[in-house]
Amino acid sequence: MRFCLLASGSSGNCAYVGAGSTHILVDAGISAARVVRELEALGVRPDAIRALLISHEHGDHSSGAGALAARLNCPVYVGARAYPLLRRALGGWPHIKTFRAGEPFAIGDLVVEPVRVFHDAVDPCGFLIEGPSHSGDGRVSLGLFTDLGTVHRPLLERLMGCDALVLEANHDVEMLLSGPYSWELKQRVRSPVGHLSNEAAAEAIAALARHGRLKVAVLAHLSEENNTPELALAAVRARLDGLPSSGEGLRLGWAPRDRRSELIEL
Numbered sequence: 001m002r003f004c005l006l007a008s009g010s011s012g013n014c015a016y017v018g019a020g021s022t023h024i025l026v027d028a029g030i031s032a033a034r035v036v037r038e039l040e041a042l043g044v045r046p047d048a049i050r051a052l053l054i055s056h057e058h059g060d061h062s063s064g065a066g067a068l069a070a071r072l073n074c075p076v077y078v079g080a081r082a083y084p085l086l087r088r089a090l091g092g093w094p095h096i097k098t099f100r101a102g103e104p105f106a107i108g109d110l111v112v113e114p115v116r117v118f119h120d121a122v123d124p125c126g127f128l129i130e131g132p133s134h135s136g137d138g139r140v141s142l143g144l145f146t147d148l149g150t151v152h153r154p155l156l157e158r159l160m161g162c163d164a165l166v167l168e169a170n171h172d173v174e175m176l177l178s179g180p181y182s183w184e185l186k187q188r189v190r191s192p193v194g195h196l197s198n199e200a201a202a203e204a205i206a207a208l209a210r211h212g213r214l215k216v217a218v219l220a221h222l223s224e225e226n227n228t229p230e231l232a233l234a235a236v237r238a239r240l241d242g243l244p245s246s247g248e249g250l251r252l253g254w255a256p257r258d259r260r261s262e263l264i265e266l
């Protein structure tokens with residue numbers, strides 16, 4: 001399996017995941033032209049994309065869904081309860097499949113399980129994606145969780161099986177509180193159904209490095225106003241520092257908003 005975040009943040013999200021001959025995208029908050037350009041740069045033929053998954057109805061994840069699906073000629077997978085809210089973003093594209101949290105489905109060599117998260121959307125999901133390892137000698141699991149206010153205990157337990165995790169590290173709490181947002185927006189971001197702080201992401205990643213299988217963590221959905229990659233990485237490293245040897249083998253990266261991240265092979 002390999003993956004790359006083509007764009008990440010409130011200005012637009014899209015992730016690529018591939019294994020064997022199966023290639024999929026998760027979220028469509030950037031233009032189809034930009035997605036095609038990034039796929040070609042990765043050496044992935046746009047017409048090889050088998051599916052587009054949408055995590056929730058917020059525009060930074062869904063606004064380009066219909067146009068992108070039409071450009072790639074692939075089905076769009078959406079949450080059954082989010083579907084009515086996505087009709088406009090889907091622009092009449094007819095090939096829609098609905099999913100429910102907790103009910104896994106297969107796309108080629110990949111098995112996808114939508115997992116419900118705490119976020120202020122109607123049916124917000126992260127995804128656990130399982131598929132063959134890049135070396136071909138086993139199966140690996142990737143978690144994609146970019147908009148969530150809380151990593152609650154049941155979610156953390158589900159993430160213990162992940163070899164790699166893309167996790168939101170949205171804001172530094174100090175920067176958020178002293179920053180330009182209105183009081184109402186600050187409260188929305190900080191709430192348990194808002195966005196994950198660096199500290200909360202760091203705590204989850206340290207727990208997974210200590211007790212789980214985690215070998216790769218990519219920090220995502222960083223706020224432009226209320227965070228910096230340096231602060232987000234430092235928060236995680238500070239938590240990992242206190243760990244015995246299990247934390248040392250963790251590969252840590254972050255996803256930019258305006259260009260693709262590195263391509264990671266699992």
Ligand SMILES: [Zn+2]
Nearest residue numbers: 010058060147
């Ligand atoms: Zn978002």
Ligand SMILES: [Zn+2]
Nearest residue numbers: 056058119147
């Ligand atoms: Zn959202």
